[in-house]
Amino acid sequence: MPSSQPPLLRIAIIGGGPGGLGSAIALSSLDNVEVTIYEQAKELREIxxxxxxxxxxxxxxxxxxxxxxxxxxxxxxxxxxxxxxxxxxxxxxxxxxxxxxxxxxxxxTRLQSALKAKVPEGTIKLQKRLSSLEDLGSDGVRLNFEDGTETIADLVVGGDGIRSVVREAVFPDHSIKxxxxxxxxxxxxxxxxxxxxxxxxxxxxxxxxxxxxxxxxxxxxxxxxxxxxxxxxxxxxxxxxxxxxxxxxxxxxxxxxxxxxxxxxxxxxxxxxxxxxxxxxxxxxxxxxxGPRLEKLTGWDNKIVLIGDASHPLSGAFGSGAAFALEDGWILARAIEHTRTSRTNNLGAALDIFDTIRSPYYLRMYEYLDQQKAKIVEGKAVNPGQTFEDSLKARINSFGGEEQLSWIYGNNIEGVWKEFLDNENINGGK
Ligand SMILES: Cc1cc2nc3c(=O)[nH]c(=O)nc-3n(C[C@H](O)[C@H](O)[C@H](O)COP(=O)(O)OP(=O)(O)OC[C@H]3O[C@@H](n4cnc5c(N)ncnc54)[C@H](O)[C@@H]3O)c2cc1C
The missing domain is CATH 3.30.9.30 (D-Amino Acid Oxidase; Chain A, domain 2)
Incomplete structure (x- = not known):
């Protein structure tokens, strides 16, 4: 009898930060997946x-x-x-x-321990610093590690932070300053x-x-x-x-x-x-x-997806980057679950959904920060002799409170997913 399970999906997550650990928890709950985290550090240690x-x-x-x-x-x-x-x-x-x-x-350390405790045993491989990636076409992606070892994955999740090697491979012209x-x-x-x-x-x-x-x-x-x-x-x-x-x-x-x-x-x-x-x-x-915003969070014909700081190098703006990284991982798992069938992993459709949900969210953050910067510059132009007290006032006003930034601090990722499904139904999708 043919199996009703989807085909095996080999997922390599690069980085054991909040994004990598959260993705591993969410992705491991899917059927017939082999999830491995490759982390460069000797031990998982939050600084x-x-x-x-x-x-x-x-x-x-x-x-x-x-x-x-x-x-x-x-x-x-x-x-x-x-x-x-x-x-x-x-x-x-x-x-x-x-x-x-x-x-x-x-x-x-508390956040890290809580996440680590939920990652299935044997998922995390330490002292595995990714040095390069190769696109093998329909055979997946080869990952080369600094210790001379290599592995092949169907999907690479780049959770390797602000200085992402995965991002560099997919978007070589992107740089951070x-x-x-x-x-x-x-x-x-x-x-x-x-x-x-x-x-x-x-x-x-x-x-x-x-x-x-x-x-x-x-x-x-x-x-x-x-x-x-x-x-x-x-x-x-x-x-x-x-x-x-x-x-x-x-x-x-x-x-x-x-x-x-x-x-x-x-x-x-x-x-x-x-x-x-x-x-x-x-x-x-x-x-x-x-660094600047990435137009897309996926690459290499839907074999690579970027999450967390690797996907939106904003340097801790909004003080909520761990939440963003965890949300990315959870949405990625939902998108894969939603698009897999018993015959195919359909990564193209899954990564399109991921990008459709997460890219506009990051775009909104970049736009907000640009507006804040413009307001401060404008304040200085209007009042070039600004005192410390004047600039302080402007700075404090520029701090978006919980209410002004409720689309960030009040984001309910489960609600976002439900909204996506509702829209898909209205538009006659799956
Ligand atoms: C000063 C500051 C304050 C912040 N305050 C907050 C806050 O209050 N709340 C909040 O939510 N966020 C905050 N953030 C942001 C938050 O720390 C990050 O957004 C979050 O850690 C991103 O998680 P990540 O998993 O994407 O990346 P990281 O946490 O950077 O994890 C990346 C992991 O990848 C590993 N890695 C990197 N390269 C490789 C490689 N080549 N091979 C293998 N492994 C690799 C690293 O060792 C690391 O473990 C702050 C950031 C800064 C800078």
Missing amino acids: GAGIRIGFNCWTVLGLLGAAEGVKGHVKTQVLHRNGLTGEILKANPPPKGPLEFWPQRVRR FTGTTIFRVLIPVSSISHTPDLTVATSWWHGPTGHFYGSLVDDPSETSPEEQKFEIAARKVVDPTTDLGKKFSWGVPATKERVESFFTNFDPRVREALSKVPEGDWKEFSAFA
Whole structure:
């Protein structure tokens, strides 16, 4: 009797970040698939302190069955301050809706462990740095790894981050550039700053003329004892990228205390006190890179698809990139499931659906950022003698709140998929 199963689909996921892990969970649930994650690192280890998990991310984590292990600090209050004087300029209203969807600041390691726990045993291959890919036509894609090994896949999922080797193979003319922002990140014990007034009472942005200090709790006090609780600092320095010719580090290299503190000498004493408590050797430096939008997220005749930071190199804009990467993986799995038959994998149709849903979403983000930049430039043109206070006002106004950006922070990926199916039915599709 002929099998009612679709033919075997060999899927190679490059990268074990949130995008790669989430895709592996979603794709592994499909029939007759062989899913492997190839990750360059020796061990899966998140760097970069904390991460914001909001409604969009909780929703997709729920669909992946991975929400439960992700616990952090519920962000009931977010303040924007003048970093030099400490004056409160804006207090975001408390979140709305059910508590389970409220935004939290979470240690990155917690998100990673929760996802990893749901990836089927044996899926992740470590120390596999992809060096090149070859298009084998109807035979798939050959992946060549730095250790001299190779493998062949029917579908390659490029989840290899902002400096994606997969993207480079498909779009060799695309490139990313330093944006001018350098971020220094660390987690320190809350106990070391709990006596500093106002620091730990709310997640706070302390904005200065050439950068800002962001501080937040990251632990759920019902899970983590007071001695174990950490405070996240993400301190940003912003320069003109065209004139700053120093060496740039893409991701997580050590920075000295002296270097970091030198950018914040004129900040409020509470900020300087927090910086002074960071142990030497704990700071990690990240240079933000970004690149233009890709017209398409698929390539090589539907054998390659890009997800997460590889697909939209926006350098952490919107602070929701993990959610975007997870949403990509979940939609990809739905599209494949929807288009497979017992005779064919029909990757062409699946990847078209993926691109139809995700490309316009990323286009909207790029357009939004362009508009924000234009507003700031316009403000400077109208008022060339802008004071720090003027530019601060403009910057804080440019922060899209939860409501203004509800199409991002309130995105319900399951609803997006249902809407796609409804439209398909109306238009007489499958
Ligand atoms: C400063 C900063 C703050 C941020 N804050 C937030 C936040 O609060 N909330 C949020 O949701 N997002 C935030 N983001 C964005 C978020 O970190 C990313 O969008 C998210 O990690 C993207 O996931 P990814 O899986 O696509 O890529 P990554 O997390 O970059 O993972 C890529 C993986 O691929 C591996 N890899 C790379 N090249 C190869 C290769 N050749 N072969 C094999 N493996 C390879 C890497 O080792 C890595 O494990 C922030 C980003 C920055 C820079």
